[in-house]
Amino acid sequence: MTSTGVLVGKHFYQGDEACAEGAIAAGCRFFGGYPITPSTEIAERLARRFPEVGGVFIQMEDEMGSMAAILGASAAGARAMTATSGPGFSLMMENIGLAVMMELPCVVVNVQRGSPSTGLPTLPGQSDVMQARWGTHGDFALAAFSPWSPQEMFDLTVHAFNVADRYRVPVLLMADEVVGHMVERVVVPPEDQIPKWERKRPDPKRKDSFKPFLAEDPDLVPPLAHAGEGYRVHFTGLTHDEQGYPEMDAEIHHRLVTRLVEKISHNAEKIVRTEDHFMEDARIVVIAYGSTARSARRAVKDARREGVPVGFLRLVSLWPFPIKQFREIADQVDAFIVAEMNLGQMALEVERHVRRPVTGVYHAGGAMMPPDRILEAIREVANRGDTHRR
Amino acid sequence: MATPIVVDSHPLDAILRADRIPHIWCPGCGIGIAMRCYAQAILDSGIPLDNHVVVSGIGCSGRVAGYMKIDSYHTTHGRAIPFAIGLKLANPNLAITVFSGDGDLAAIGGNHLIHAARRNVDISVICVNNFNYGMTGGQLGPTTPFGARTSTTPYGSPEFPFNFPYLLAASGANFVARWTTIHVRHLKRDILYMFGKPGFSFVEVLAPCPVGFGKLNYIAEGLDEMLLYKERCVIADGIPLDELGIDLRADQPIYVGRFVDRDLPPYKPVRLEDIK
Ligand SMILES: Cc1ncc(C[n+]2csc(CCOP(=O)(O)OP(=O)(O)O)c2C)c(N)n1
Ligand code: SF4
Ligand SMILES: [Mg+2]
Numbered sequence: 001m002t003s004t005g006v007l008v009g010k011h012f013y014q015g016d017e018a019c020a021e022g023a024i025a026a027g028c029r030f031f032g033g034y035p036i037t038p039s040t041e042i043a044e045r046l047a048r049r050f051p052e053v054g055g056v057f058i059q060m061e062d063e064m065g066s067m068a069a070i071l072g073a074s075a076a077g078a079r080a081m082t083a084t085s086g087p088g089f090s091l092m093m094e095n096i097g098l099a100v101m102m103e104l105p106c107v108v109v110n111v112q113r114g115s116p117s118t119g120l121p122t123l124p125g126q127s128d129v130m131q132a133r134w135g136t137h138g139d140f141a142l143a144a145f146s147p148w149s150p151q152e153m154f155d156l157t158v159h160a161f162n163v164a165d166r167y168r169v170p171v172l173l174m175a176d177e178v179v180g181h182m183v184e185r186v187v188v189p190p191e192d193q194i195p196k197w198e199r200k201r202p203d204p205k206r207k208d209s210f211k212p213f214l215a216e217d218p219d220l221v222p223p224l225a226h227a228g229e230g231y232r233v234h235f236t237g238l239t240h241d242e243q244g245y246p247e248m249d250a251e252i253h254h255r256l257v258t259r260l261v262e263k264i265s266h267n268a269e270k271i272v273r274t275e276d277h278f279m280e281d282a283r284i285v286v287i288a289y290g291s292t293a294r295s296a297r298r299a300v301k302d303a304r305r306e307g308v309p310v311g312f313l314r315l316v317s318l319w320p321f322p323i324k325q326f327r328e329i330a331d332q333v334d335a336f337i338v339a340e341m342n343l344g345q346m347a348l349e350v351e352r353h354v355r356r357p358v359t360g361v362y363h364a365g366g367a368m369m370p371p372d373r374i375l376e377a378i379r380e381v382a383n384r385g386d387t388h389r390r
Numbered sequence: 391m392a393t394p395i396v397v398d399s400h401p402l403d404a405i406l407r408a409d410r411i412p413h414i415w416c417p418g419c420g421i422g423i424a425m426r427c428y429a430q431a432i433l434d435s436g437i438p439l440d441n442h443v444v445v446s447g448i449g450c451s452g453r454v455a456g457y458m459k460i461d462s463y464h465t466t467h468g469r470a471i472p473f474a475i476g477l478k479l480a481n482p483n484l485a486i487t488v489f490s491g492d493g494d495l496a497a498i499g500g501n502h503l504i505h506a507a508r509r510n511v512d513i514s515v516i517c518v519n520n521f522n523y524g525m526t527g528g529q530l531g532p533t534t535p536f537g538a539r540t541s542t543t544p545y546g547s548p549e550f551p552f553n554f555p556y557l558l559a560a561s562g563a564n565f566v567a568r569w570t571t572i573h574v575r576h577l578k579r580d581i582l583y584m585f586g587k588p589g590f591s592f593v594e595v596l597a598p599c600p601v602g603f604g605k606l607n608y609i610a611e612g613l614d615e616m617l618l619y620k621e622r623c624v625i626a627d628g629i630p631l632d633e634l635g636i637d638l639r640a641d642q643p644i645y646v647g648r649f650v651d652r653d654l655p656p657y658k659p660v661r662l663e664d665i666k
Contacts (some may be wrong), residue, residue, distance in 0.1 A: 030480050032472075047660075054481045056659040061505040065472035068502075072445070075463060076484065080476065227477055228459040228484050230440040234407070234456060238463035245410060246456060264441075280557065362405050368433025 006191050007051030013186040015179045016041035016083075018150040020049060021186070022157030025194050028107070029055035030080035032069035034062055034088055037121045038177040039111035041085040047217040055234055063088040067095035067108070074104045075235065077226035079161050083109035086128055087118060087317075089135070096170050097136035100260060102235045103222065105164035105214070106198065107157065109173040113181035114365035124177035125365030126290055127342035129218050132172045133319050139257050141264035143170040143271050146289040152183040156280035156316070162197035163271050167263060168221055174339065177367050199224050207231060213256075214242040220263035258369060264320055273316035274325050278304060282311025284381055285329065287350055288339045289315040292369045296339050299374035308382045318346065326353045335381050339374045341365045357381075405429045405439065406460045414453055418604075418612020420597025425454050427574055427595075428489060429583035432460070432502050435485070441628040443484045447476040447499060449525045451491035451518035452601075468499030469508045474513045479659055482512075485585055492519040494551050500532065501625035507590045507659040515592045516583035517554065520599035521638075529601030535638045539606040540610040553635040554594045555649040562633075566587035566650035568634070570596040570619040573646060580648065596636075596644070607638065617645065628640035 006025045013021065017285040020042050023031070024119060031046045045058070050057040056073070063084055070080035084092060090111045099106050114120025115127050126165045128135075143163045145156045152376055161172040202210050202223040212233045215222045222242075225231035238246040239253045247253075262342070264271070277286070278300060288296035293314045302311040314324065336354055338347035339361040347360045361377045399522045400408070405430060405542035415421050439460055448467035455462040467471045470488045478486045488495075489581040495503050495517050506513065521542050523529040529542040530549070532664050565587045569577040577595060584591040598604055598615035609615045627647040634645050658664075 030476065032476060050661045051662045051665070054661070058475070058479065058659070060472060061501050064469060065502050065505070066477075068469035068472035069476035069479075072463070072466075073480035074476070074477075075473075076477045076480035078476075078480040081482070092464055094462065095469060098469075111580075191540040226481075227443050228441055228457075228481055231461055232440070232461060234462045234464070237466055238464065247409075 003052055004191060005180045006188060008188050008192070009187045011149050011188060012183060014041060014181060015147070015150040015153040015175065015184045016111065016181065017045050018153040018175065018186045019083070019157050019175070020045035021188060022154035023107070023161070024049060024053055024055070025154070025188065025191070026158040026161040027145040027196070028035050028079040028161060029053070029082050030070060030073035030078040031055065031082065032058050032060045032066045032073070032080070034060055034066050034237040035080045035086045035315060038087045038113055038180050039083040039085050039109060042109060053103060053346065062093060064090035064169060067092045071081065071095060071099055071102065071104045074106050074226050077309060079165065082111065082112065085111050085113050085337055086115040086125070089128055089131065089313060093136040096142070097140065098144060098237045099170040100136065100140040101237045103168035103224070105168055107164055108169050108170060109157070112130065112174060112176045119386060120366050122177070123366045124291060124368060126340050127345065127365055129342065130345045132174055134199050137260060141261045142172065142319060143264065143317065144174050145165070145273070145317050146174045147179055148290055148293045148314065150182060150186045153179060154186050154188065157230060158194055161230050161388070165199040166221070167271070168199070168224055169264060174290070176290045192372055196200060196259060197252065202231060203377050212244045215259060215263070217376060219267055220259050221298040222311045228305040231359050268320040271317065271326065272320060272325070274321045274322045275316055277312045277359060278310040279313070279329065281309045282332070282376060283334045284308065284310040284337065285313050286310060286314065286337045286374060286378065287313050287346070289318060289346065292339050292341050295369045296373040296374050298371040299378060302371065302375050303378040310382070315346065321349050321353070322389055328351070330354045330356065335359065337361060337374070337377050339369055341369060401424070402429050404461050405432055407457055410457055413457055415450060416601045418600040419450070420520065420595070420599070420612065421450060421454065421518055423490070423574060424516060424570040424577065424595045424597055425457065427578040428454070428487065428516055429458065430580055431578050431585065434582055435585050436532055437485050439586060441483060441485050443486050444478060445470045445477065445486060445488050449491035449523065451489065451496045452494055454489040456584050465651035468494055468497070468502065470515070471499060471502040473517070475506060475511050478511060478513055486513045487511060488515045490517065491524070492521070492533040493523045494516060496532040496554070504557065504561040507558050507563040507592070510562055510564060510589040510654055510659045513590060514581070516581060517594050518594065518597045519554070519594050519595045520561065520603055522599060522603040524599045524602040528599070530607065535636055537639050538603070540603065551636065553632070554592070555634045556631040558592050559650045562590070562654060563592050563650060564652055564654055564656070565591035567648045568596070568646050569596040570623060571598065571648060572616050572619045587608040589654060
C-alpha cells in the first residue's frame with residue numbers, strides 16, 4: 001500500500017467497492033452518509049478504509065444531514081462525498097441546490113433501485129435520471145455520469161471529483177443496482193496516472209480585494225477560498241452579488257443563475273463523455289447507459305451479425321447531455337432506439353435533440369434489461385423502413 | 391437642526407461587515423444584542439479571527455452569519471449544524487459557532503441538534519429563542535410556550551414547548567446554558583467559555599421578538615420583554631433540569647444559568663493509529 005492508500009493493481013471488486021476505491025484514489029477524505037440499499041457497501045468500505053488513509057467517515061442521522069456535512073467539509077477544503085439510493089436522493093435534493101448556489105464541489109453517488117418511493121430496495125432501476133437533472137428546485141446545471149461496470153465505478157468516481165472541483169459544482173454518479181453489486185476485474189492505475197483537476201484557488205496576494213463569486217475567467221468559474229484561509233468569505237443560498245452578499249434584485253438574480261448554468265454548458269465539451277461503436281455505417285443507433293448499455297451492446301452485435309446497419313452510443317455522461325455528439329451523427333442516422341430501465345426519461349432528451357424517429361425500449365425496473373428485447377426493437381425499426389425514409 | 395453625530399470607527403469594526411449595515415432586524419429585536427455578545431467574545435477569545443467560522447441556518451437569527459466579518463456560511467433551513475460538523479471534521483483547527491434560531495435548530499433541524507449533542511462534536515451553538523418563527527411573520531415554533539398566541543395559534547398554542555437544557559443534557563452535550571438579552575455579561579462570558587470547551591456546547595438566548603411574538607402576547611415592545619426578563623429571571627444553576635421549562639402564562643420564574651458543564655469525551659474521527 002502506498003502512502004496515500006491507493007491499492008494499485010488488478011482487483012476483483014464489486015461496483016460499490018470500486019466506487020469507494022475510486023474516491024480514495026481521487027483524494028476524497030470526507031464521507032458523510034446514511035445507509036441505504038444498494039449503496040451501503042460504499043459506506044461500509046469507506047468506514048474500513050478511511051481510518052487507514054486519514055479520511056473522515058461519519059454516519060449521519062439522515063440524508064439532509066449527510067449532504068450538509070459534505071458541503072461543510074468541502075467548504076473547509078476537503079474532497080467530500082456521500083452515497084445513497086432513490087429515497088435518500090430525494091432528501092438530498094435540498095442541499096444539492098445549496099451546493100449549486102454556493103458553488104461547493106461535492107460528489108453524490110446514487111446507486112439506483114426500482115422506484116418511486118421505497119420501491120424495490122434490492123433491485124435495479126434507472127428512473128432517477130430526470131430527478132438528477134431537475135430534482136432540486138430552480139434553474140441550475142450540474143454534471144451526472146452513468147457507470148456501466150465496476151471499472152467505471154472507479155474511473156467515473158475519479159472523473160466526478162475532478163469535474164466537481166474544476167467547475168465548483170455538485171456531480172452525481174448515477175449508478176444502478178446491477179453495476180453497484182456486480183463483481184468484475186478493476187484495474188487501479190498507479191497514482192501518477194490518476195487524473196487530477198484542481199480547484200481554482202484565489203491569489204493570496206489579492207486577499208483584500210478578493211470577491212468570492214466574481215468569475216473573471218472565460219470559464220465562468222470563480223476561485224474557491226476555503227474556511228480558515230483568511231479571506232473572510234460569506235457564502236449563502238440566497239441570491240448574492242460577487243462579494244457573496246445577499247441581493248434581492250431581479251437583474252443580479254438573472255445574472256447569477258445564468259452564469260451558474262452557463263459555466264456548465266460552456267464547458268460541456270470537457271465534462272461530457274460518450275462511447276460509440278459501429279458508427280461508420282450505422283443507419284440506426286441504439287442509445288443506452290449504465291447496466292442497460294451492456295445489454296444494448298450485445299443486442300447491437302447480434303443485429304449486425306444479421307446484417308442490420310446499427311450502431312451503439314453509450315451515454316457515459318447523462319448531464320450535461322452530449323448535444324454536440326448527437327448533432328454530429330443526427331444527419332447520418334435515420335432512426336434512434338433508446339433502451340432504459342424507466343418509462344422513457346433520457347428518450348425525452350434524445351427526442352429534443354434529433355429530428356429522427358425515436359423508439360423506446362422501456363422497463364420500469366426490477367431486472368436488468370434482456371438483450372433480446374432490444375434486439376427485437378432493432379429488427380422492428382429496420383423492417384419498418386425508418387432506415388430508408390430519407 | 392441638530393448636527394448628526396458622525397463616528398469614524400466602532401469597537402466592532404474588526405469583526406462586523408460594516409458594508410452590510412443597516413441590518414434587517416426590527417426595532418426592539420433581541421438578535422443584535424446576542425450577536426454583539428458573540429462578536430465581543432470572538433474579539434476577547436485570543437483565537438485568530440481567521441480561525442473563527444460562523445454557520446447559520448434560515449431565519450432572522452440566521453442572518454447573523456451575513457453580518458460577521460469572519461468566514462461565514464448561511465446555509466439551508468435546519469442544516470447549519472451538520473454543515474458545521476463537516477467544516478469542523480475537515481479542519482479541526484477552526485472554532486466553529488452555529489448561530490441560529492429556535493425554529494431552525496429545534497424544529498426542522500431538531501434531529502441534527504440532538505445527534506450532534508449525542509456525538510459531542512466540538513462545536514458551539516448559540517440559539518436565539520424568541521418563542522416563534524420571526525422571519526416568516528410570527529408562527530408557532532417548537533419553543534412557543536403553551537397557550538401563547540402566534541399567527542398560526544390564534545387561540546393560544548395547544549402544544550408544549552421544548553425545554554432546551556433538559557433536551558440537550560439528555561442528548562449528551564458537554565455544556566448547556568440559558569441567558570436572556572439582559573444578561574449580556576453572562577452571555578458573553580459563556581460564549582467565550584464555549585470556545586474553550588471541548589465537545590458540544592449550547593447556549594440558549596431568550597430574546598424579544600416584539601413584531602412576531604410580543605405584540606400578540608401583551609409584550610408589544612422589545613423593552614417590555616426586557617423588563618419581563620428582569621422581573622422573572624432567576625439565576626438558578628442547581629434547579630433540576632426537568633423544571634427548566636418556560637411558562638409565560640402564570641407568574642412563574644424563568645430560570646437562567648449554567649445547567650450542564652461536564653467533560654464527556656468529544657467526537658473524534660476513527661484513526662487506525664489510535665486503535666492499534
Ligand atoms: C425548507 C424551508 N421551509 C420553510 C422555510 C421558511 N422559513 C424561513 S425562516 C423560518 C423560521 C425561522 O424561525 P427561527 O429559526 O426561530 O428564526 P427567527 O426568525 O425566529 O429568528 C421558516 C419556517 C424555509 N426557508 N425553508
Ligand atoms: S421579526 Fe422578530 S426576530 Fe425577526 S427581526 Fe423582527 S423582531 Fe427580530
Ligand atoms: Mg425564532
